[in-house]
Amino acid sequence: MKNNIYKKIIDEFNNNKFYQSRFNQMQVNDFLDIPTIDPKDVMDLYYSRNQKDSTVFFTSGTTGDPKSIYYGKGDINYFTEYIKWFCEIEKIQGGEVVLILMDQSFWGVGYITGLGHIKAGNTIVPIDNDLPKEKLVDIIESVKPTVISSLPSVLIEVGDVINNYKFKVVETTGEKLTEDDRLTIEKIYGGEVFDAYGLTEAVIGVECEKHDGYHYNNDKLFLEIIDSDNNSLDEDSCGELIITTINSDSSPIIRYRSGDRCKISSKKCSCGSQYPKIWIEGRIKPTLLLHEGYKIEVSEVKDLVNKVKDNIFVSSNVEKINESKYLLTIILDDIISDDEKRLIKDEFVNYSYELMHMLRNSKLEIIFKSNERN
Numbered sequence: 001m002k003n004n005i006y007k008k009i010i011d012e013f014n015n016n017k018f019y020q021s022r023f024n025q026m027q028v029n030d031f032l033d034i035p036t037i038d039p040k041d042v043m044d045l046y047y048s049r050n051q052k053d054s055t056v057f058f059t060s061g062t063t064g065d066p067k068s069i070y071y072g073k074g075d076i077n078y079f080t081e082y083i084k085w086f087c088e089i090e091k092i093q094g095g096e097v098v099l100i101l102m103d104q105s106f107w108g109v110g111y112i113t114g115l116g117h118i119k120a121g122n123t124i125v126p127i128d129n130d131l132p133k134e135k136l137v138d139i140i141e142s143v144k145p146t147v148i149s150s151l152p153s154v155l156i157e158v159g160d161v162i163n164n165y166k167f168k169v170v171e172t173t174g175e176k177l178t179e180d181d182r183l184t185i186e187k188i189y190g191g192e193v194f195d196a197y198g199l200t201e202a203v204i205g206v207e208c209e210k211h212d213g214y215h216y217n218n219d220k221l222f223l224e225i226i227d228s229d230n231n232s233l234d235e236d237s238c239g240e241l242i243i244t245t246i247n248s249d250s251s252p253i254i255r256y257r258s259g260d261r262c263k264i265s266s267k268k269c270s271c272g273s274q275y276p277k278i279w280i281e282g283r284i285k286p287t288l289l290l291h292e293g294y295k296i297e298v299s300e301v302k303d304l305v306n307k308v309k310d311n312i313f314v315s316s317n318v319e320k321i322n323e324s325k326y327l328l329t330i331i332l333d334d335i336i337s338d339d340e341k342r343l344i345k346d347e348f349v350n351y352s353y354e355l356m357h358m359l360r361n362s363k364l365e366i367i368f369k370s371n372e373r374n
């Protein structure tokens, strides 16, 4: 990162109301002295931007503590420019018709993807991914999209109605894309798959034609990798990804702990791009991956069980039944009553909008098993 940007971020930290109140008026001279922040801090930061020209999302807000996320105009501009840059890497700038098959109600990614494509000169067709498959076929036949942007599981789920229609490019995001899924999607949709990596809190990177890691824009992001003792690691070493956004139109996210295990490299990619790359190796803490990229850490499952009954949680695991159904098994050290089971499920419903949505739409089922020998 260039010195003047370091200085700008240090100034921002020392003067920004949110960071100053979060860290008791702490003042720093060195970037690495800035403390890291977690997902809850990022939500609070976005909430602190409540202003007249905001766009409001409920992503990852919890119903128990119903905070909305306010993206100010500066945030929206930042995201839009970033997605436009994705289009440059994918070489789809201008003239494409992009079908955005994503949740359009409380997941900001669909909205931002659309804005970025418009900025890149493409036409967008935003479609909610809960739309009946037959309707989707009608829309495809009517608008003849050249690009489809969605989640791997959604693309596979609706794949049987695509028939022989071929796309030029398929954009995937929101979930881990396995090599098997990539091949399946390319076979069904005909186009080259470009996977993108982002978090609820930040847009990160996109694949180039080499499909080996994600290029990220180091004019817009400063990424660090740290070990478990918070020491910075060299390039090509794996550790936790720490994100700082370089966003001059809005208060930046400074040193956000992503919870993702990654490595980065600024070695020039064989595609010719001068932008550095990032690879994701997994999560730092044990995490369960649910429908549409939603993640929950095992420690969070334990906390939700503890709210109803202490000292009974043993472990939990997730099984993917099919593209739209996941089974969460919670192993307990005791037999619990049906009432207690219901109360624990209520805790999940109340924990986040995503869990509520999945449980109410039967995309997630929770079952309990006893670890007892009897």
Ligand SMILES: [Zn+2]
Binding pocket: 208, 209, 210, 215, 269, 270, 271, 272, 273
């Ligand atoms: Zn490349």
